[in-house]
Amino acid sequence: MLVRMALVDVVVPRAQASVAVRRLHMAGAVHLVPFHLPAGDEAGIFGACPSTAAPSAEPWRRRFDWLSEMVASLGVSEAPPGLVAELWELDDAALEARIAPLEAVNATTRGLANDREALAADRARLAWFGQLVGTLVGTDDAPPIPPGYASVAIVVDQRNGYVIDLVEDELRELATGRCAVVRMPVRNGRAAGILVFPGRLAGDVHAMLGGRRLDELAVPAELESVPLAGAAKRVEHALARLDERIKQVGAELAALRESHGALAAAARIVVRDRLAEAAAFPEAGASEHLVIFSGWVPADRVAGLRAALGPVTAVTVRRPTAEELERAPVALENPRPIRPFEPLASFVGLPRYGTLDPTTLLAFTFPLFLGFMVGDAGYGLLLLALLFAARRRWPASPIVSALWPVVAIAAASTIFFGVLFGEWFGDVGRAFGAAPIWLDRRESVGQLLPLAVGVGVAQVGLGLILGAVNGRRLGNRREVVSRLAELASLAGILGVLGAATGLLPPAVGPLAGLLLAVSLLVLVAALRFIAPIEMLGIVGNVLSYARLMAIGLASATLAAVANSFGAMTGNLVLGVVVASALHGLNFTLGFFDATVQGLRLHYVEFFSKFVEPGRVRYAPFASALSRDRREPLAGH
Amino acid sequence: MAEGLRYLAAAIAIGVCALGTGWAQSRIGAAGAGTIAEKPEATGTVFILVAIPETMVILGFVIAALILQGK
Numbered sequence: 001m002l003v004r005m006a007l008v009d010v011v012v013p014r015a016q017a018s019v020a021v022r023r024l025h026m027a028g029a030v031h032l033v034p035f036h037l038p039a040g041d042e043a044g045i046f047g048a049c050p051s052t053a054a055p056s057a058e059p060w061r062r063r064f065d066w067l068s069e070m071v072a073s074l075g076v077s078e079a080p081p082g083l084v085a086e087l088w089e090l091d092d093a094a095l096e097a098r099i100a101p102l103e104a105v106n107a108t109t110r111g112l113a114n115d116r117e118a119l120a121a122d123r124a125r126l127a128w129f130g131q132l133v134g135t136l137v138g139t140d141d142a143p144p145i146p147p148g149y150a151s152v153a154i155v156v157d158q159r160n161g162y163v164i165d166l167v168e169d170e171l172r173e174l175a176t177g178r179c180a181v182v183r184m185p186v187r188n189g190r191a192a193g194i195l196v197f198p199g200r201l202a203g204d205v206h207a208m209l210g211g212r213r214l215d216e217l218a219v220p221a222e223l224e225s226v227p228l229a230g231a232a233k234r235v236e237h238a239l240a241r242l243d244e245r246i247k248q249v250g251a252e253l254a255a256l257r258e259s260h261g262a263l264a265a266a267a268r269i270v271v272r273d274r275l276a277e278a279a280a281f282p283e284a285g286a287s288e289h290l291v292i293f294s295g296w297v298p299a300d301r302v303a304g305l306r307a308a309l310g311p312v313t314a315v316t317v318r319r320p321t322a323e324e325l326e327r328a329p330v331a332l333e334n335p336r337p338i339r340p341f342e343p344l345a346s347f348v349g350l351p352r353y354g355t356l357d358p359t360t361l362l363a364f365t366f367p368l369f370l371g372f373m374v375g376d377a378g379y380g381l382l383l384l385a386l387l388f389a390a391r392r393r394w395p396a397s398p399i400v401s402a403l404w405p406v407v408a409i410a411a412a413s414t415i416f417f418g419v420l421f422g423e424w425f426g427d428v429g430r431a432f433g434a435a436p437i438w439l440d441r442r443e444s445v446g447q448l449l450p451l452a453v454g455v456g457v458a459q460v461g462l463g464l465i466l467g468a469v470n471g472r473r474l475g476n477r478r479e480v481v482s483r484l485a486e487l488a489s490l491a492g493i494l495g496v497l498g499a500a501t502g503l504l505p506p507a508v509g510p511l512a513g514l515l516l517a518v519s520l521l522v523l524v525a526a527l528r529f530i531a532p533i534e535m536l537g538i539v540g541n542v543l544s545y546a547r548l549m550a551i552g553l554a555s556a557t558l559a560a561v562a563n564s565f566g567a568m569t570g571n572l573v574l575g576v577v578v579a580s581a582l583h584g585l586n587f588t589l590g591f592f593d594a595t596v597q598g599l600r601l602h603y604v605e606f607f608s609k610f611v612e613p614g615r616v617r618y619a620p621f622a623s624a625l626s627r628d629r630r631e632p633l634a635g636h
Numbered sequence: 637m638a639e640g641l642r643y644l645a646a647a648i649a650i651g652v653c654a655l656g657t658g659w660a661q662s663r664i665g666a667a668g669a670g671t672i673a674e675k676p677e678a679t680g681t682v683f684i685l686v687a688i689p690e691t692m693v694i695l696g697f698v699i700a701a702l703i704l705q706g707k
Contacts, residue, residue: 347683348680348681348683348684349680445701445705446705449698449701540691540695543691543694543695543698544690544691544694544695546694546695546697546698547690547694550694550697596687597690599683600683600687600690603680603683603684603687604684604687604688613680
């Protein structure tokens with residue numbers, strides 16, 4: 001269900017505004033919205049600038065920037081909650097005094113981080129050069145680099161090796177033949193060419209290479225006049241020196257992280273909160289004596305908010321205008337078993353405030369659809385086993401924690417339908433006496449198709465009823481009329497078809513025809529020229545549920561094919577391997593496709609009848625402290 | 637002969653619909669991938685848009701099933 005919200009105005013004396021905002025932030029309950037004067041009221045005394053009641057955001061922004069830089073340089077991932085709470089309670093001056101010494105530390109940290117980056121780049125360049133030198137020394141045509149000559153390496157993909165030939169031609173022309181080019185393959189399918197040329201031409205050579213977007217590797221300055229045979233050793237020494245220096249810088253940074261990391265991370269969080277508090281003012285209303293913050297609060301938290309803000313702050317609940325109501329934030333709050341389905345239900349968008357929450361319906365029908373489509377008890381058990389293995393392997397993973405209830409219910413549904421269809425890894429179960437309790441899917445297309453379409457009639461019909469309910473809740477009479485007319489048209493079509501095929505008594509035919517004609521007229525009156533398109537769309541939506549049968553039939557057939565292929569090998573071990581591989585493919589495809597198709601039936605066919613998506617999620621103005629202790633409110 | 641034509645009709649019914657669905661999804665999918673790259677919050681909408689043409693092949697399947705069931 002959607003949480004009932006109240007629109008409140010928090011009125012505070014201007015002199016107390018900063019304190020009140022801090023309490024509001026700590027309460028963590030109000031989703032702030034811009035203050036608007038009630039319709040009909042004159043701006044009057046509400047002409048004062050609310051920002052002047054707030055501390056300037058700029059110093060906090062500057063502190064936040066350098067603290068962020070420091071935390072990133074030190075590689076601190078978490079701030080101790082106790083320290084955050086301690087800093088949070090400080091007033092601005094005390095907090096500033098606590099943070100100020102860190103700025104000097106940041107200068108050191110920045111220098112060390114830059115050094116570490118530069119050293120790592122040098123190391124990578126040198127290692128790369130060392131590899132080239134190692135390759136060169138191992139060849140017979142290693143060029144000697146005489147004094148006064150310079151060299152540069154270019155690296156290209158091996159398939160573009162002709163580029164080195166082109167470069168060689170141009171270099172020979174430039175150096176009038178006084179040059180050498182040696183090619184060699186290097187790692188990752190790339191080729192290198194070492195160009196040796198008179199040092200005075202270095203600028204011209206770089207200009208020549210510059211326009212070609214080639215990877216150039218200049219010889220490190222310290223190795224320029226070193227013969228290649230000796231270069232390898234020098235590179236080795238230089239790398240060792242760099243490693244030592246990198247280790248030293250790392251140790252210095254680790255010492256700074258140990259001494260200042262926790263304070264920097266905690267201060268960054270608190271400063272971010274001060275910044276958010278300063279940013280709350282520009283959207284508030286203000287007079288010379290008062291500041292008013294508007295926002296949405298869960299209705300059952302209004303009393304708690306009043307108590308948290310204290311006696312000098314007034315919290316008044318007011319009736320929202322139609323425009324405000326349309327933009328109201330949405331929070332979902334469902335019973336624990338339903339909650340895991342909320343992300344699926346709101347994937348396309350949150351429903352409009354004041355309408356029905358589709359989560360419960362999705363939580364009920366989505367696993368049923370998925371189980372019906374896959375419908376194999378063996379696959380269901382395998383999914384359950386994989387789920388338990390994933391929980392054991394990644395016990396703290398938020399993705400596994402969020403998904404496991406949905407997957408467990410889907411697996412249970414798959415096992416249930418698998419038993420009804422008598423399918424255990426296709427027809428393997430039949431060999432052990434597991435006959436279908438309900439029906440054999442591969443032999444029952446004639447029964448499954450009407451059943452699937454019948455499910456479509458029920459769900460689309462329910463969607464139309466809920467659409468009318470939502471229309472009534474929002475006071476949209478046209479929506480109510482059009483949804484009911486669509487429902488009546490659908491009933492009329494079914495009645496006519498039922499009478500024509502003999503499923504219903506012939507007397508129903510004319511009555512259903514009359515109902516269809518009248519409801520279509522009403523629909524045209526309500527929706528004008530799009531009425532026929534809407535009606536065709538609804539018929540298409542109903543028939544679309546045939547995929548419940550189609551996907552299931554494909555899955556059952558593929559499972560049978562897997563077993564047939566296994567049996568065809570004539571060898572038990574090979575047969576099991578072949579069948580397992582095909583069952584693995586079918587298992588993956590089956591669950592993936594059934595998930596996508598099951599969700600699609602909900603989003604496109606069902607939700608489109610009553611859910612108005614694209615609404616704002618409830619995001620309360622909450623400090624780091626209130627975020628930690630806030631009672632769980634589903635949907636955020 | 638009539639039996640063969642029936643199977644051919646069923647194959648055409650689902651085959652042509654599948655080609656149509658594939659073509660439509662290729663166009664929508666390409667545009668959708670570009671949309672998501674620039675606006676990740678549109679993922680849900682793109683999901684729906686890509687899924688819409690699938691109805692065509694399902695309808696083709698229904699027609700094919702009806703053709704094969706009819707004696």
